[in-house]
Amino acid sequence: MRKYKEIISGGVMLLFAAVYFGIGMTIPEFNDGFISSDFMPKLYGIILMLLSGIQIIMGVRALKTNQAEDGKTETQENTSFIVPEVVVAFIFLILYVALLNVLGFLLSTILFLLGMVTLFTQKGERNVVKIVLISVIFSVVVYLIFAKGFGLTLPEGLIG
Amino acid sequence: MTSMILEGFSSILLNPTCLLWMTLGTVVGIIFGSIPGLTATMAMAMFIPVTYALSAEEGIALLLALYIGGTSGGLISAILLNIPGTPASIATCMDGRPMAEKGQAGKALGVGIVFSFIGTIVGLAALVLISPTLSSIAIKFGPHEYFAITVFSLTLIITLSSENLVKGLITGLLGLMFATVGLAPIDSTARYTFGNVSLNSGFNILIVLVGIYAVSEIIGTAESVHSGNRKDLSVVTDFKVKGFGFTMKEFVSQIWGAIRASAIGIALGILPGIGNGTSNMLAYTVAKNQSKHPEKFGTGCIDGIVASETANNATIPGTIIPLLTLGIPGDSTAALLLGALVMKGITPGPLIFQQNGKVVYAIYAAIGVSALLMLLVEFFGLKWFVKILKVPTHILMPLVFALCIVGAFGTNNRVFDCGALIFFGFIGYLLKKGDYPLSPLILGFVLGEIMELNFRRAISYSNGNYLEFFTHPISCVFLILAFFSIVMNLRSIYKKKKQAA
Numbered sequence: 001m002r003k004y005k006e007i008i009s010g011g012v013m014l015l016f017a018a019v020y021f022g023i024g025m026t027i028p029e030f031n032d033g034f035i036s037s038d039f040m041p042k043l044y045g046i047i048l049m050l051l052s053g054i055q056i057i058m059g060v061r062a063l064k065t066n067q068a069e070d071g072k073t074e075t076q077e078n079t080s081f082i083v084p085e086v087v088v089a090f091i092f093l094i095l096y097v098a099l100l101n102v103l104g105f106l107l108s109t110i111l112f113l114l115g116m117v118t119l120f121t122q123k124g125e126r127n128v129v130k131i132v133l134i135s136v137i138f139s140v141v142v143y144l145i146f147a148k149g150f151g152l153t154l155p156e157g158l159i160g
Numbered sequence: 161m162t163s164m165i166l167e168g169f170s171s172i173l174l175n176p177t178c179l180l181w182m183t184l185g186t187v188v189g190i191i192f193g194s195i196p197g198l199t200a201t202m203a204m205a206m207f208i209p210v211t212y213a214l215s216a217e218e219g220i221a222l223l224l225a226l227y228i229g230g231t232s233g234g235l236i237s238a239i240l241l242n243i244p245g246t247p248a249s250i251a252t253c254m255d256g257r258p259m260a261e262k263g264q265a266g267k268a269l270g271v272g273i274v275f276s277f278i279g280t281i282v283g284l285a286a287l288v289l290i291s292p293t294l295s296s297i298a299i300k301f302g303p304h305e306y307f308a309i310t311v312f313s314l315t316l317i318i319t320l321s322s323e324n325l326v327k328g329l330i331t332g333l334l335g336l337m338f339a340t341v342g343l344a345p346i347d348s349t350a351r352y353t354f355g356n357v358s359l360n361s362g363f364n365i366l367i368v369l370v371g372i373y374a375v376s377e378i379i380g381t382a383e384s385v386h387s388g389n390r391k392d393l394s395v396v397t398d399f400k401v402k403g404f405g406f407t408m409k410e411f412v413s414q415i416w417g418a419i420r421a422s423a424i425g426i427a428l429g430i431l432p433g434i435g436n437g438t439s440n441m442l443a444y445t446v447a448k449n450q451s452k453h454p455e456k457f458g459t460g461c462i463d464g465i466v467a468s469e470t471a472n473n474a475t476i477p478g479t480i481i482p483l484l485t486l487g488i489p490g491d492s493t494a495a496l497l498l499g500a501l502v503m504k505g506i507t508p509g510p511l512i513f514q515q516n517g518k519v520v521y522a523i524y525a526a527i528g529v530s531a532l533l534m535l536l537v538e539f540f541g542l543k544w545f546v547k548i549l550k551v552p553t554h555i556l557m558p559l560v561f562a563l564c565i566v567g568a569f570g571t572n573n574r575v576f577d578c579g580a581l582i583f584f585g586f587i588g589y590l591l592k593k594g595d596y597p598l599s600p601l602i603l604g605f606v607l608g609e610i611m612e613l614n615f616r617r618a619i620s621y622s623n624g625n626y627l628e629f630f631t632h633p634i635s636c637v638f639l640i641l642a643f644f645s646i647v648m649n650l651r652s653i654y655k656k657k658k659q660a661a
Contacts, residue, residue, distance in 0.1 A: 009594035013330055020337060020352075027344075027351055034620045037344035037351060040612045044340070048333045055326050086589075089382040093375070093585065096565070097578040105569075109562045116561070120385050120554035138559055146566050150188075150206055153573045154566065 003066070006059030013052035021045025085119060092116050104157025105147070109139040168521025171217040172529060178218045181210075182526070185225030186533040190541070192226075193233020194245045196370045196560070197567015200230025201493045208500060216504035216519055221526035223500055227493055228280055228476055228530040231436060232538065235272035235469055239265060240548050241560060243373045247365055247437035248472035250602055251444035253373070255457065255464030262460050263397050266546050270404030271462045272469040273538040274411075275418055279470035280531035282422035283429070283477030287484075288524055295485040298430045303617035304629050308638035309431065310611040313438055315645040317600040318653075319445040325653060327596045334587075335604020336611075338363060345613035358576040365437065366571055367580045368605050374564045375585020376592050381557045397549050401542055410462060417447055417463055418470045425471035429478015432490035436475035437606045441599065443471030449648070477527055484508050484520060 024041035092115050099108040113135035118126060146152045172178055185207070192203040203226045211219030234245030239256035252272060259268035286294065301309075314332065321328015341352040342362025353359040421443040428439040447467035448457040457464050480497070482488040487509040489495035501508055506516045513520055538545075548556070568581045591598060622628035630636045 005594065009596075012590075012594075023352060028349060030347065034624055035616050037347055037349040040615075041337070041340050041351060044333055044337050048330065048337070051326055051330050051333065055330065058326065083383055083386045085382040085386040086379055089379055090582075090586070093378075093561070093582050097575060097582060100565070100569075100575050100578060105566075109565070113558050113562060116558035117555055120381055120558065122385070122388075134555060134559075139562065142562060142566065152202075152206070152566070152570055155569055155575055 003063060004059070006062065007056050010052045010055035010059055013055065014049060017045050017048035017052055021049065088119055089116070092119065100155040100157065102158050105154035106139055106143045107157070108155075109142070110135050113139060164517035165521045168217070168518045168523075169525045171215075171518065171522045172221055172525040175218065178214075178221055179529070181214065181218060181222045182225040182529060183533055183537075185222045186229040186530060186537050189226040189229025189231075190233035190236070190534070190537060193230035194236040195563045195567060196237055196241075196243045196245055196374050197366055197564045198570060199246050199366065199567075200227045200233075201496065202567075202570055203230055204493060204496045208496065211500050212503070216501070216506060217522040217526075219500055219504065220497065220519070220523060221529070223497055224523070224526045225530040225533060227497075228473070228527070229534050229537070231472055231476060232273070232276040232469070232534050234472075235276065235465075236269065236545050237560075239268045239272065239465075240545065241377065241556075243377055243560065244369060247369055247602065247606065248440055248475075249468060250369070250437075250599055251440040251468035252465055254444065254468075254599070255460050255462070258458065258460030259462075259465075260397070260549070264405070264460070265397050265549060266401030266542065267405035268460075268462070268465055269538075269542055269545060270401065271406055271414075271465045273535060273542065274404050274406075275414070275421075275466045275470045276473045276538075277531050277535040278418050279422050279425060279473035280476060280527065280534075282419070282470075283426050283474035284524065284527045284531070286422075286426045286474075287477040287481055287527070291481045291485050294426070294430050294481050298432075298482050298488075299486065300634060301431060302632070303614040303621060304632040304635040305638070306431075306433075306614035307611060307618050308629060308632075308635035308642070309434070310607045310614065312638045312642040312645065313434075313442060313607055314604070314611070315642045315649070316442060316445045317603060318646060318649040319449060320441070320599050320603065321597045323597065324595070325650075327594075328600050331591060331596045331598065332600035332604040334591075335601040335606075336608040337604075338368065338601075339605050339608025340612070345609060346616050358574065362609075363580060363584075363605075364571045364577065365602075365606060367568055367577050368584050369602055370564050370568060371581045371584025372588035372591075372598055372601065374561060375582060376588040376598075378557045378561055379585070379589050380592075381553055385554065397546065401546060404539070404542075406462065414462065414466045417466050420446065420450075421467045421470035422474040425474030426478040426481075428471075429475035429490065430481045432482060432488055433610050435479065435491045436472040438603070439475045440468040440472040441603055443467040449652075454652075473531075480523070480527075484512060484523070485510065 021042060024038055024045050027038035027041060029036045029038050092112060096108055096112040099111065114131060117131050117134060143154065147154045188203055189200055192198040193200055204223050207222060207226060211222060214222065231248050234249035235252050235256065237243050237245040238249040238252040239260050242253055242257040244250045244253055256268045256272065259265065317328055317332035318325060341359055343360050344351050350360065424443045424446060425439045428434045428442065444464055444467045447463055448454050451457065451463060479490045479494045482490055483494045483498060487507065489498045498508060506519055564581065565578055568578045569575065571577055588598060629639060
């Protein structure tokens with residue numbers, strides 16, 4: 001997997017550039033003789049396709065030269081792409097934002113902090129009382145300072 | 161004349177209420193600047209109603225204190241958390257964080273604070289002494305000149321991505337692409353909005369910035385939890401900071417760099433629309449290019465912090481130059497200042513010196529006092545700021561993210577922006593995994609719209625004649641500079657490769 005990283009990431013970029021360029025083709029063009037709104041997107045799309053092409057070619061070349069000393073590079077693989085904690089962290093982030101409109105800032109932040117700090121603390125060190133205290137006190141203090149003290153608007157949620 | 165100067169100065173310096181408001185403004189500004197997503201602009205907008213109750217001089221002094229404190233405050237999170245608090249301190253991360261990792265967080269903060277102060281003061285000197293000359297240059301900038309200067313600034317991407325040129329260019333281009341989302345300049349054609357009205361105004365720079373930097377730090381924490389090798393900075397950090405943490409000798413060695421960075425900051429400040437999001441990166445790359453030891457940049461050398469922090473604060477008086485002399489606000493922050501002045505019956509423009517001379521001198525005094533207050537507040541706060549590192553990362557990061565949400569929501573008061581924050585966080589995570597540098601993306605994003613707008617304007621001004629980019633002298637000079645910047649950078653990369661091989 002790691003060996004092909006350059007080729008894969010270049011491929012993803014190429015795909016993104018192609019889609020971007022494709023959507024760019026649908027932007028209406030005005031024939032007033034000057035540059036229209038579709039010009040820059042198309043130009044960016046083409047340049048990115050070229051650059052990602054170069055990255056893929058460089059990746060393939062590096063692969064060929066490295067093949068001789070294969071085996072050594074494989075041991076360096078320490079972080080795999082999909083780490084369970086990372087996936088859960090992303091889910092927490094998405095849930096947090098999704099809950100903002102429903103529960104409002106205060107409650108969602110307390111829940112988010114409870115989940116995230118628990119996830120980030122090593123199993124042996126988890127101290128429930130401490131985590132709950134940190135989450136609640138921090139959320140309330142932030143809410144009071146920004147919503148009440150500074151008068152900023154924070155998500156109210158359905159139950160306010 | 162003399163009486164105006166005296167009246168103006170005394171309305172700030174001899175007015176305890178005013179000094180009290182300014183101290184409050186500086187503290188709030190620093191807090192807003194240091195929290196990712198909250199900015200000086202937001203703090204100023206919040207305090208506009210307060211200025212109604214104050215005199216013109218007091219009101220404007222409070223806003224300036226917020227502006228200066230907010231611009232400098234960004235360095236705290238950039239150094240301690242590796243998350244730039246505002247777009248003005250992106251380049252501060254590049255050397256500030258490595259210094260913090262070496263245990264020199266206090267020193268890094270001290271350097272940033274002192275040179276923020278120096279940048280403001282040098283900018284103030286330019287404002288007081290040569291603002292008519294500078295503003296007469298600024299009005300010579302038409303679309304051709306703007307286009308040329310953005311092209312020149314974009315060539316900096318090459319310097320920012322010296323590790324891997326192709327990847328740097330790719331992320332720079334991604335930044336330009338994300339900038340095309342929303343209604344197009346000039347004809348307002350909807351692009352890449354997929355029919356979603358929330359996307360019409362495009363992405364906010366703060367959302368892109370905080371998403372890419374803050375979320376990737378949080379995910380980085382998740383990875384370190386998995387692998388079990390947590391970085392604990394509280395072990396290495398020297399919490400006993402003496403003074404500002406650096407020696408007189410180090411200070412003297414940075415003077416030339418600070419002057420250069422101030423000049424860059426002022427120059428970008430007087431050009432409407434560019435401002436301190438770009439000036440810190442420009443100053444950093446120029447410092448790196450001209451340095452005798454460019455390889456030390458990015459490993460934690462104070463030169464980088466000096467360049468970034470001096471430039472972003474020098475930009476503030478720079479922005480005020482066209483505001484006062486021409487009545488042109490360069491960015492949203494300057495527009496707030498303009499609004500506050502107009503509300504008090506003061507019209508900025510060429511006549512302000514005759515009609516409201518007192519206010520002009522009050523503004524000069526307020527900038528000086530704010531700079532001093534910022535220096536004092538941050539000096540006494542320094543020991544406390546460093547203590548943030550005593551909070552273990554696994555607790556600190558979730559807390560920081562909750563603050564980012566406050567900021568993201570605050571930009572437009574909609575949850576949509578919080579979602580966009582996570583979207584950019586995901587993009588940032590993927591880019592980091594693929595070893596792509598992140599700062600070119602921000603630079604591309606900041607400059608993308610200005611470049612396209614002025615390119616299209618220029619073409620229609622000159623009736624489709626592309627040669628006019630070279631017949632306008634300033635534009636021609638910047639395009640030639642851009643060309644040289646590319647050639648010189650490519651040469652140094654080639655040389656480095658040759659040395660390595």
